[in-house]
Amino acid sequence: MGKYVFGVDVGGTTVKLGFFDAAGELLDKWEIPTRTENNGEKILPDIAASIKEKMEEKAVDKDAVIGVGVGAPGPIDAAGTVYGAVNLGWGTFSISDTLSGLLGMTVKAGNDANVAALGEMWKGGGQGCKDMVAVTLGTGVGGGIIVNGGMLTGARGGGGEIGHIHMEDTETEACGCGNKGCLEEYASATGVVRLAKRALQATEEASVLREKPVEKISAKTVFDAVKAGDALAIKIAEQFGEYLGKGLAMIASVTNPEMFVIGGGVSKAGEVLFEYIRPQFEKYVFRGCKDVKFALATLGNDAGIYGAAKLVLS
Amino acid sequence: MGKYVFGVDVGGTTVKLGFFDAAGELLDKWEIPTRTENNGEKILPDIAASIKEKMEEKAVDKDAVIGVGVGAPGPIDAAGTVYGAVNLGWGTFSISDTLSGLLGMTVKAGNDANVAALGEMWKGGGQGCKDMVAVTLGTGVGGGIIVNGGMLTGARGGGGEIGHIHMEDTETEACGCGNKGCLEEYASATGVVRLAKRALQATEEASVLREKPVEKISAKTVFDAVKAGDALAIKIAEQFGEYLGKGLAMIASVTNPEMFVIGGGVSKAGEVLFEYIRPQFEKYVFRGCKDVKFALATLGNDAGIYGAAKLVLS
Secondary structure (H helix, E strand, C coil): CCHHHEEEECCCCEEEEEEEEEEEEEEEEEEECCCCCHCCHHHHHHHHCCCHHHHHHHCCCCHHHHEEEEECCCEEECCCCEEEEHCCCCEEEEEHHHHHHHCCCEEEEEEEHHHHHHHHHCCCCCCCEEEEEEEEEEECEEEEEEEEEEEEECCCCCCCHHHHEEEECCCEEECCCCCCCCHHHHHCHHHHHHHHHHHHHHHHCHCCCCCCCCCCHHHHHHHHHCCCHHHHHHHHHHHHHHHHHHHHHHHHHCCCCCCEEEEEHHHHHHHHHHHHHHHHHHHHHHHCCCCCEEECCCCCCHHHHHHHHHHHHH | CCCCEEEEECCCEEEEEEECCCCCEEEEEEEECCHHHHCCCCHHHHHHHHHHHHHHHHCHHHHEEEEEEEEEECCCCCCCCEEHHHCEEEEEEEHHHHHHHHHCEEEEEEHHHHHHHHHHHHHHHCCCCCCEEEEEEECCCCEEEEEEEEEEECCCCCCCCCCHHHHCCCCCCCCCCCCCCCCCCCHHHHHHHHHHHHHHHCCCCCCCHCEEEEEHCCHHHHHHHHHCCCCHHHHHHHHHHHHHHHHHHHHHHCCCCCCCEEEEEHHHHHHHHHHHHHHHHHHCCCCHCCEEEEEECCCCCHHHHHHHHHHHHH
């Protein structure tokens, strides 16, 4: 019986790797560059080589390894097939079979946001939950839905794409996905900036946000101004909360989670976010699904390697 | 090893029961009244007695029965605990433990809409799917979400409550749930009638729908008029399709199903519905989740007993 597991989080510029014991203790972590040239053909061989090197360093042989979990940025189905990952240059192929062939070990794979959600459930902000939604408010809005302890992967690995729920019929700017009015256009870091710029243009109202050039406004400056009591910043936070609270209400009405775990850059503002999200959430959610806790993600950039490790142990 | 299974669908006025072999062939079905008096305390004993009677009639002994599955109208968690079922008079208790105690057999239970979805996946319109959403357009809008072959139950059995997704900020009439602007207010049978009445009031446009008193309008008369080419009815169908297509797009972006299976009274209009739902669905869905089939439910009122049987066999 194996005693160790590797968790791998493939990003567009670096691959994060973690070496865990079966109880989920992180024994070592490190990074290697992501070589995306030639359709990313080097990525999995590089990962295999790095894992073999670590096993040699730790004097761990193959029988002692339960398996390798992989999270990657693209739609990945329950069998470990990726259906194209633009940032990595990947087309459609089986990550599980390919990496398993290189290592001679069990390999499981999933979408990076879904895998990170699994990590937060296992060792992060969602500990103790079996039904949970992780929401990542970064450049975009990512999501991962945990149902009865496992990832909601969907038919083609598209489960949990909560950033692209349609929220606003009147939107004129297109989202990165091509649609208009997606949740991501208001609740991501760039979305908060969009709301801020529009609010600053719409009125002459005094605000600390006017003290710097408009291109310097970030989600952080907005929420710092909120904490300082700036009235305009508070209006922006209310808009953000209206969109995100309403979006999470839709998700809760469909999936009935115990908890939302909020991570990503915007979440660095801290629990003040919940003051703007929760009232709107409660206004719009179906009453049978109202009893939901809100928590902050705690694993940061390590959520992916934790979740990938858990994928093998589940 | 057991060879048979019972599937039970508890409704507000009758309980439907099915006797199946393990392959899912329905060998017999029958109904008993639902006695809701005294907080519905007779319902499970009545079911137990009816099952015992049927076993005697069929000369089937307990060892030959794999178990009993139950669907009921309320939030029911994965362990078979119901958290109140208003239509039955039930409070919070374990359906599984109670009925298992009465019969000495394995009992599993789930929300009736979720269980019916499982039935449609197993033997109905969703055969071959592992990721599917069943949508019931009846008096309300019900839903059941199948994820990787199993029901999405949620933390407290509230999974799949798609009728109460918030769709319309400008709505002034309250939904039965207390919120305003729920999907159910536009896409149910009563919702179609609401849209029709509003359309008739808003204009003087000629329509076959004006030939009868307004209280005679039903979803059926609206879709019959659509099929006859009535311009106003077609506008009503377009509004219906806008709400439902947009709502299903949200659900697909979150759960990435292979198929939507549409049932309930409104679905008797047939595939013409899809002409109004699909374009709106495609307009609003995240592109990675666009590849979804639409099909009609085929089991009708038997979906519940099929799904309940499958619950035991899963």
